[in-house]
Amino acid sequence: MGENLVIVESPAKAKTIEKFLGKGYTVKSSFGHIRDLKKKGLGIDIANGFLPEYEISSDKKKTVAELTAAAKAAATVWLASDEDREGEAIAWHLSETLGLPVEKTRRIVFHEITKNAILEAIENPRDIDMNLVKAQQARRVLDRLVGFELSPILWKKIQPKLSAGRVQSVALKLIVDREREIAAFEAKPFFRVEGLFYTEGSKKPIRATLDRKFETEAQARAFLERCRGEQFAVASVEKKEAHRSPAPPFTTSTLQQEAARKLGYSVSQTMSIAQRLYEAGLITYMRTDSMNLSTLALGTTKEMVTRLYGADYSKVRNYHTRVKGAQEAHEAIRPTYVSNMDIEGTSTEKRLYNLIWKRTVACQMADAVVEKTEVEICGSNLEEKFIASGEQILFDGFLKVYIEGTDDEEDEVQGVLPRIGQGQVLHCESIEATEKYTQHPPRYSEASLVKKLEELGIGRPSTYASTVSTITTRGYIIKGDKPGTVHDTCSLTLRDGEIRRTAKQEKIGAEKKKLLPENIGIVVTDFLAANFADILNYGFTAKVEESFDKVAKGRLAWDKVISDFYTPFHQEVEGSLQDREHTHAERLIGNDPVSGKPITARIGRFGPLLQKGTSDDPDKQFVSLGKGQLIETITLEEAVKLFALPRLVGHLDGQEIITSSGRFGPYVKYAGKFVSLARGQDPYTLTEAQAIALIEESRNKEVKKVIADFPDSGIQILNGRYGPYLKRGKDNFKLPRKQDPATLTEEECLAIISKAGKKK
DSSP states (O other): OOSEEEEESOHHHHHHHHHHHOTTEEEEEOOSOSEEEOSSSOOEEGGGTSEEOEEEOGGGHHHHHHHHHHHHHOSEEEEOOOSSHHHHHHHHHHHHHTTOOGGGEEEOOOSSOSHHHHHHHHHSOBOOOHHHHHHHHHHHHHHHHHHHHHHHHHHHHTOTTOOOOTTHHHHHHHHHHHHHHHHHOOOOEEEEEEEEEEOTTOOSOEEEEESOOBSSHHHHHHHHHHHTTOOEEEEEEEEEEEEEOOOOOBOHHHHHHHHHHHHOOOHHHHHHHHHHHHHTTSBSOSOOOOOOOOHHHHHHHHHHHHHHHOGGGBOOOOOOOOSTTOOSOOOOBOBSSTTOOSOSSOHHHHHHHHHHHHHHHHTTBOOEEEEEEEEEEEETTOSSEEEEEEEEEEEOGGGGTOOOOOSOTTOOOOOOOOOOOTTOEEEEEEEEEEEEEOOOOOOOOHHHHHHHHHHHTOSOHHHHHHHHHHHHHTTSEEEEEEOOEEEEEEEEEEETTEEEEEEEEEEESOEEEEEEEOHHHHHHHHHHHHHOTTTTOHHHHHHHHHHHHHHHTTSSOHHHHHHHHHHHHHHHHHHHHHOOOOOOOEEEEEEOTTTOOEEEEEEETTEEEEEESOTTOTTOEEEEOOTTOOTTTOOHHHHHHHTTOSEEEEEETTEEEEEEEETTEEEEEETTEEEEOOTTOOTTTOOHHHHHHHHHHHHHHHHHHEEEEETTTTEEEEEETTEEEEEETTEEEOOOTTSOGGGOOHHHHHHHHHHHHHHO
């Protein structure tokens, strides 16, 4: 054991740091938090000022024993956990649990794992910042109180195994509210008019859009009638030079958003990859609200830009954090060495690093200069005007390296317009009026939800990944696709003096990889909104975050924050418990058109279902809701269709063939066996011939599956997903590679089993 013991959070970080410190230093990992609030009971002494009751996690007892022994043998212990509230709390818990004397304990922090940063931290140790510790403790205690008191109410009022949380419930409400906005939205048709114009002798078209939309086909047709034989000319040409500035360097939330847009990474995936890059010493600390860059980083990036692209492309920029309630004064997320354009690592690590490198370099580059042109095209007898827009890059600046992504799927890139002058006569090739539909507000993606939470000041960047993960794991939301709805539309085209109508179809509302609420998530949100309005109030939740910030700065006592929140909250809990009524998410959809019985949608013991008939009806029927169907939006037509299953399709060899839908999707049932339907096949319309074909295909697979069968010893040689294997009872065994499975005897199979047993 060296004279110095350095304790960090992760083994990967320990390896990187140990390389820099050399002899005299031993670096060990605490593997994150070593203790937490007691799992049994509340773990908080409410009567004694909300005093937390901590215990060492069962899986950390061995780690604590090893660290205690190492700390006793060391002359100095350096606590090098992360530079944020969680990291400060880990350092304090280590100090308390290991019984570290103040005189031999040093707290060091750094936001990048480089030799200079580590050595500088060693030269400038500090004490544990108890204000940061108390802020983390306040958050942990408050979240435990909310979860501990709310969850049992949800179990009692709705169903078991549910949970609520201060941040997760607000995030869920955002998703539920958006779904209701969409359900209430009524798509309305309109006609957008575009004209295609040419200048004399030019082959490059000018596509221009009319400055007015029409509500009906008759209005659009009337406009095209007025355009017959019309003479068009350029009414005005307006050119403006504009500057576009680069996006600031990454914070945690902007990295999560951009990685989702450009790389398709989930929030948790982004944080996991960034953690590995940080621990390998490749990027600065990945949990930060700050857009600040160090003087050294500004200097090295300027050198890099000048060397790669020239002095004209360089512009040093200092960014200041504008995020509501931003906390620790870290740097933005950047490469530790901007000279490293490429790194060793997995493909996902390389792609995320490349994104961070480009964003960092681009933010220190000159503005792009663009020339925007707007042309007004008028007819001699028309009040309406056609507008054509174009954009030409005069100097690419930062665009040479990086263009920020956008959540707006409708963004269009404007092209360059041909040279054109005021009064110039234009030839009109065609004018087309196309029927479109207004679009509902977009559902949240992980990236746009993170952006919204940050705008509202709810939670912190470090909590967003776990928030999305929690509400997904609980079954409150799913990440999925919406197919959209198809509308019959048309277009009217004026060409060569004739108007032609073309029938079309347009799909609207289709979305991919969006966060969709499940029925139980809607029920929980409605219950909390009705009984615990403050928990779901966006402003209230953000105010709690501001209180934590004040605790971190030493301006507010942590237990006062808890007391101010808990007293009225607990009264609401007590009131809710006295109300014995069970919450039923129940909706009468209508009456079955055949039997006349009422059809009701509600949450059942095993999930959302439909019930046909009253509760006292001995012949009442039940059916589960399909994927993506919600209690509050399912229609009578959809409900009646669900009751059509199970459905008799036909017969084979005197036995019934039935189609139905279950936990793993639609299937055919025949002779006690189940065969899944192929993609695109519908259990409601599947024919007898199609069902028989599926059954025969399944039989053939079953026959081919068995290579050899030895019933006396219960041994089979089967074709599996990864090739042939030997099966006896519930045990599977590998077969010799070079031997043909079909030639194996029963004795040889027994020998293989015996040999495998000895190895085990």
